[in-house]
Amino acid sequence: MPSLKDIKKRIKSVQNTQKITKAMKMVSAAKLRRAQEAVETSRPYAQKIHDTVSALATRATNLGEVGHPLLEPGLKGGPVHVIVVTSNRGLCGGFNAQVVKRAKQFLKDEAAKHESITISTIGRKGRDALKKIPEFREHHEGYLDTIAFHKGEELGKEFCRRYLEEGLDGVFVLYHHFKSGITLKKMLPIDCPEDDDSFVEHEYTPSRTEILNDLIPKYFAIQMFQTLQETVAAEHLARMMAMDNATSNAKDMVDKLALQYNRARQAAITTELMEIIGGAEALK
Numbered sequence: 001m002p003s004l005k006d007i008k009k010r011i012k013s014v015q016n017t018q019k020i021t022k023a024m025k026m027v028s029a030a031k032l033r034r035a036q037e038a039v040e041t042s043r044p045y046a047q048k049i050h051d052t053v054s055a056l057a058t059r060a061t062n063l064g065e066v067g068h069p070l071l072e073p074g075l076k077g078g079p080v081h082v083i084v085v086t087s088n089r090g091l092c093g094g095f096n097a098q099v100v101k102r103a104k105q106f107l108k109d110e111a112a113k114h115e116s117i118t119i120s121t122i123g124r125k126g127r128d129a130l131k132k133i134p135e136f137r138e139h140h141e142g143y144l145d146t147i148a149f150h151k152g153e154e155l156g157k158e159f160c161r162r163y164l165e166e167g168l169d170g171v172f173v174l175y176h177h178f179k180s181g182i183t184l185k186k187m188l189p190i191d192c193p194e195d196d197d198s199f200v201e202h203e204y205t206p207s208r209t210e211i212l213n214d215l216i217p218k219y220f221a222i223q224m225f226q227t228l229q230e231t232v233a234a235e236h237l238a239r240m241m242a243m244d245n246a247t248s249n250a251k252d253m254v255d256k257l258a259l260q261y262n263r264a265r266q267a268a269i270t271t272e273l274m275e276i277i278g279g280a281e282a283l284k
Contacts, residue, residue: 018250025243032236078169085175086126093242152225176234
């Protein structure tokens with residue numbers, strides 16, 4: 001049985017840990033508020049450019065035109081690439097483990113359907129978990145340190161180039177959506193919604209091709225930028241919840257240790273009294 005000194009020392013240690021987890025929860029809550037505001041600010045633009053590109057692409061398809069090479073579907077069963085987005089840091093519950101598990105499940109389920117599947121990672125936790133598998137290709141460092149639109153542009157240009165030069169069948173991104181949880185989003189080729197009877201053609205100035213050439217890179221950039229923002233917001237939420245659970249568990253542990261301490265102290269006092277009484281009886 002541990003001594004009173006050992007129990008008291010352990011209580012102090014757990015209380016110190018509780019203070020740390022409580023502080024981390026408060027920090028994550030503050031960061032979450034800012035990250036959520038950033039996500040909600042960029043969503044209307046991301047949705048509007050998505051609707052615009054989809055509408056232009058649908059009209060081009062209905063007229064028997066492609067309009068842009070990034071709208072052309074790849075070879076069925078051809079190679080695909082998956083961008084796995086996790087966080088750089090831990091202490092956020094199962095946030096990273098769930099994404100990694102989903103990535104491995106995708107590899108298992110889709111291996112027979114494609115010529116090859118390659119994976120790249122954003123976030124050090126995903127890199128550490130996936131860097132030893134054969135499908136791993138590369139890691140993109142520094143994209144989560146500070147979220148900026150130009151980083152989304154860099155990723156957009158790189159994967160648009162790969163899609164065209166390497167003849168990919170598709171580019172997917174796997175990440176934690178702030179509201180929807182783990183999400184596998186098809187980035188390329190850009191899907192055109194099914195047409196309906198309300199289709200009306202318009203005149204374009206400049207041409208539809210020129211408009212698409214200008215809009216599609218911006219579309220991909222804002223989609224990647226939005227993905228990074230959603231990931232950061234979801235990470236702060238996951239860490240806040242994990243630290244809240246850790247703080248509650250620490251409180252429960254302190255209560256149990258306090259009860260154990262009181263029982264041990266009572267037993268020590270009882271033993272001391274019995275020794276005193278026994279000594280007094282021996283002196284009679």
